[in-house]
Amino acid sequence: MRISDDRYQRDRQRIEIAVQFIEHEARTRTIRQWTGLTDDRIRKLYRSYLREHQGRLVPRHRGKSPQQVAHFVRTARLRHESALFASICLMTGVIAEAAPSAVGNSGRLIQNMQRAQLLCRAYDSYRGLIPRPLLSFEHAEFLVRTLQRGEELRLTRCGGCGAVLVADRLALRTPHCYGCVS
Numbered sequence: 805m806r807i808s809d810d811r812y813q814r815d816r817q818r819i820e821i822a823v824q825f826i827e828h829e830a831r832t833r834t835i836r837q838w839t840g841l842t843d844d845r846i847r848k849l850y851r852s853y854l855r856e857h858q859g860r861l862v863p864r865h866r867g868k869s870p871q872q873v874a875h876f877v878r879t880a881r882l883r884h885e886s887a888l889f890a891s892i893c894l895m896t897g898v899i900a901e902a903a904p905s906a907v908g909n910s911g912r913l914i915q916n917m918q919r920a921q922l923l924c925r926a927y928d929s930y931r932g933l934i935p936r937p938l939l940s941f942e943h944a945e946f947l948v949r950t951l952q953r954g955e956e957l958r959l960t961r962c963g964g965c966g967a968v969l970v971a972d973r974l975a976l977r978t979p980h981c982y983g984c985v986s
C-alpha cells in the first residue's frame with residue numbers, strides 16, 4: 805500500500821510540474837528532462853490543458869531549444885537580466901554557487917521535482933521584476949543547465965559591489981556590474 809501511495813504521489817507531482825512547465829511554454833523535451841514523463845503523456849497533458857483552458861492558445865515551441873550560451877552575455881541588458889535570474893536561482897536553491905557538485909557522474913544534471921518547482925517560481929519572480937523580460941522560460945532553463953555545468957559560463961561576483969554576475973568561463977578580468985561600470 806505504502807509503496808503504491810508513494811508512487812501515486814510522485815506521479816501526481818510529475819504531472820503538476822509538467823502542467824506548470826506547459827504554462828511557461830516549455831518544450832516537450834524540456835518537460836521530459838525534468839519530469840521523466842514520456843512524450844506521449846506530455847502530449848496528452850497539452851491536449852487536456854488546452855481543453856480545460858477553452859482553447860486559450862499556449863504557444864508551442866517546436867524545434868530546437870536555445871543553445872547559444874553567448875546569448876546570455878551578448879548585451880548589457882541581457883547580462884543584467886541573466887544575472888538577475890541567476891541571483892534569484894541562487895537565493896531559492898535552484899542552483900548552487902559551487903555548481904559542479906550538482907552534476908552527477910554521468911555529467912547530467914541532477915534534476916528533481918523540487919528543483920523543477922523552484923525553477924518555475926524563480927522564473928515567475930524574474931518575470932515579476934522585469935516588465936518585458938528578454939529571457940523566455942526555455943532560455944532561463946537553459947541558463948540554469950549551463951551554469952550548473954560550469955563549462956562555458958560561470959557565476960561570479962562584481963569586483964565593485966559583489967553582486968552576482970554571469971560571466972564567460974574564460975574571461976580573465978574581474979567583471980563589473982552595470983552600476984559599477986558607469
Ligand SMILES: [Zn+2]
Nearest residue numbers: 962965981984
Ligand atoms: Zn557592481
